[in-house]
Amino acid sequence: MSVSREFLWMLIGTAVVTFIPRTLPLILISRLKLPGYVMKFLKHVPLAVMTALVAQAVLTEGEAWISPDNLEWAAFIPTLAVALLTRSLLLTVVTGVVCTALLAWLPL
Amino acid sequence: MDRQMAVTLSFRQGVADCVPTLLGYLSIGFAAGVIEATAGMSLLEIGLLSLFLYAGSAQFITAGMVMAGAPVASIVVTVFFVNLRHLLMSAAIAPKFAAYSPLRNLLIGAQLTDETFGVAAGKLTGGERHADRWMFGLNVTAHANWIAANLLGALLGGWIADPERYGLHYALPAMFIGLAAMIVLQRKQYKRDLLVIACAVGGFALAFIWLPGYMAVMAAAVLAAIVGAVTER
Numbered sequence: 427m428s429v430s431r432e433f434l435w436m437l438i439g440t441a442v443v444t445f446i447p448r449t450l451p452l453i454l455i456s457r458l459k460l461p462g463y464v465m466k467f468l469k470h471v472p473l474a475v476m477t478a479l480v481a482q483a484v485l486t487e488g489e490a491w492i493s494p495d496n497l498e499w500a501a502f503i504p505t506l507a508v509a510l511l512t513r514s515l516l517l518t519v520v521t522g523v524v525c526t527a528l529l530a531w532l533p534l
Numbered sequence: 535m536d537r538q539m540a541v542t543l544s545f546r547q548g549v550a551d552c553v554p555t556l557l558g559y560l561s562i563g564f565a566a567g568v569i570e571a572t573a574g575m576s577l578l579e580i581g582l583l584s585l586f587l588y589a590g591s592a593q594f595i596t597a598g599m600v601m602a603g604a605p606v607a608s609i610v611v612t613v614f615f616v617n618l619r620h621l622l623m624s625a626a627i628a629p630k631f632a633a634y635s636p637l638r639n640l641l642i643g644a645q646l647t648d649e650t651f652g653v654a655a656g657k658l659t660g661g662e663r664h665a666d667r668w669m670f671g672l673n674v675t676a677h678a679n680w681i682a683a684n685l686l687g688a689l690l691g692g693w694i695a696d697p698e699r700y701g702l703h704y705a706l707p708a709m710f711i712g713l714a715a716m717i718v719l720q721r722k723q724y725k726r727d728l729l730v731i732a733c734a735v736g737g738f739a740l741a742f743i744w745l746p747g748y749m750a751v752m753a754a755a756v757l758a759a760i761v762g763a764v765t766e767r
Contacts, residue, residue: 523557
């Protein structure tokens, strides 16, 4: 159970460069009156970020496009359907996991 | 927002709203813990990393680079770029916390992640009372779950063979799908939202040809949000 000196520098460095982008906009923007076009842009950021993260998770594997033999993409359809129909995040996650497990188990 | 309409939130409600995201980050955190232990980090180091860095993809990349013997400076620069998307997310939720002190905003931002951001963006409209307490409940629960998941992965990782078989790795994509769906259902601007979605997916696919995944995510998100903004009257 030890912490090496090199690890400590890495920890401090990575924590600081993560902490600043996380906190700075919250501190500054809450004290500024932003122009209308910035507010309009910010309004669309949540959906834009989440959709881009979905695209990355569904379309890629590591730093490559998902292989066409990988049937995992099919889990996207029931997962989205359950999200839209039930509006329950928990059911959505359970559906995604169960469908992916089924796709891995079924002899397709 | 109308004063009578104002919803009062609480720390406890924030904890409850975090529950649906726990499985997703439990499985990812577990996997991160396995890789960190494989990279030679001690249990204490893994705990500290989860406490202070607290970022999924960045911890995977850190472990990979440590394993490859990369110098500290290059790890720090890489993590900076991987985590730069928080700048967008922090800016996007900032207007909802404009009423709170800079210290509270600092504490809210310090624990901001993709998931707590997604939950907050789908839930808060900006008129709620005690939104800060709700956010602390959400953040603290997510963070505790993350630290526990990393430590469990480090301790038990060797015992679980082929975790892909259980589909748990899909908990994270499923959570992002669910969070995006909740945002669309809450906003009820289906036409413009579909355009933003199309731009984010198309933008990602295009950017991923040239850029690493984390940069493609940011480029696609900026493009899609700009398209959303300029198509608004």
